[in-house]
Amino acid sequence: MKNHFIRLVEKEDLPQLQQIARQTFVEAFGSENTKQAFNMYLDKNFSIEQLQSEYNNPHSTFYFLENAHEIIGYLKLNVHSAQTEKKLDDALEIERIYLLEKYRGQSLGNVLMDKALESAKHHRKKVAWLGVWEHNPSSIKFYQKYGFRIFDKHNFMMGDEAQKDFLMKLEL
8 A cells, every 4th residue: 555645635635536536436426326427417417617616615525546657546524514414513524435446455545534534533523424325335334434423314315316415423
């Protein structure tokens, strides 16, 4: 892992952010959803305009995980009003944590999660939380290894189709 590093996403990186966001989302969920709903979600949530809006929010932060040759994953963290759920006070949301498929299973998800938890502690948050699709057992298991526990669920709109996400939290 010594050849991997995390860096803050800069404004000029938005095209690369769009590319890694779309690619990792397609790899993770493309075969599990209807094409129409999935494409609707991609077009809405990973457009340059949408990513620019999220990037400009002072309460959201994006990071890239890179090796010497490419961006291999990314992380999006939210605090305060940027959080997608308002159920937890004094919390940091891990909204997106994704790796390219070819790098999964190499403990690189740990690098991103460690960065997220380090950020939560740096901001003196009492809780880190995230949403995870109820039909994503490998990610649920990964989060449970860190001590995250399911505390609620909510609807996640995949285009025009409602899906259930478990909400998981970790007391810091």
